[in-house]
Amino acid sequence: MTNRGSARGRPRRSSRLEIEQRAIGLFLRDGYSSTSIEAIAVACGISKTTYFRYYGSKSELVWWVFDEYIRATEDALNSADLELPVMAAIRQAVMEATGGVADDEGTWMKRFELLDTTPELRDGEAAHWQAWGEAISRYVAARTGSRATDVVPAAVGGALQAAYLAGFRESSATGESSTQTLARLDATFALISQPLQAWINFEQAHSALMGRHPLVGSTAGPWEIESSDGISPRPRSHNQQGS
Structure with a gap:
């Protein structure tokens, strides 16, 4: 999400969500390409100038919550309890992050319907899901x-991405509420966690034999995901821990 600078301040998240709800409704009704920023502004009762205080473009309106969701997933993984099995920690982190964006109005769900029916958004969708899956993969690597x-x-990152999308698409098709969708997603993750955890256990044992040192239990300090090269993460410095 683009930072607009401190002079104008950061727009309220609630106002962003209100505009997003109206806009996605227009996109689904009239088509993404056929809906102008001016039409969105009129539907929301705001000026185009006000619109650009919140978003730098039409596409940013679609992606900003997705960007927040990816960051929330990374944050939840960073703070996950290392005493938990890997899949239990991932399941907990994903559910925590998803619960933060799955609004009662169903806008998070409608976004999937929009992405599935809008060819011009497919490249952005693929890039965002790749970033989400890579966050999972980095955690498993750590x-x-x-x-x-x-x-x-x-493979774990890819499997969870596929399961997540399948669950949300099924929920969208059946018109489930956000609460029902979260329950479905949690049940899906619970179902696939056991075989994936067995595979992860094998990889951990192999790493131990090879002299590699995964982050496990209380032997590891606070850590952060190393995103630049995909290598297992480094411990934070004392200054970073205190920040």
């Missing part, structure tokens, strides 16, 4: 002492 691009971390 916990297994491997690289995010190795088979197990990459």
Whole structure:
């Protein structure tokens, strides 16, 4: 999400959501390409100038919550309890992050319907889901002492991405509420966690034999995901821990 600078301040999240709800409704009704920023502004009762205080473009309106969601997932993984099995920690982190964006009005759900029916948004959708899956893969790599691009971390990230999308699309098709959708997603993750955890356990054991040191239990300090090269994360410095 683009930072507009401190002079004007950061727009209220609630106002952003109100505009987003109206806009996505217009996109679904009239088509993304056919809906202008001016039409969105009129529907929301604001000026185009006000619109641009919140968003730098039409596409940013679609992506800003997705960007927040990816960051929330990364934050939840960063703070996950290392005593938990890897899949339990991921499941908890994903549910926490999803609960923060799955609004009662169903806007988060409608976004999936929009993305699935709008070809011009497909590239952006693929890039965002890749970023989300890579966050999962980096966490698995950290916990297994491997690289995010190795088979197990990459496969776990891909499997969870596929399960997440399948669950949300099924919920969207059946008109489930946000609460029902979250329950479905949690049940789906619970179902696939056992076989994935068994695979992760094997990778952890292999790393131990190879002399690699995954982050496990109380032996590891606070850490942060190393996103630049996919290598297992580094511990934070004392200054970082205090920030």
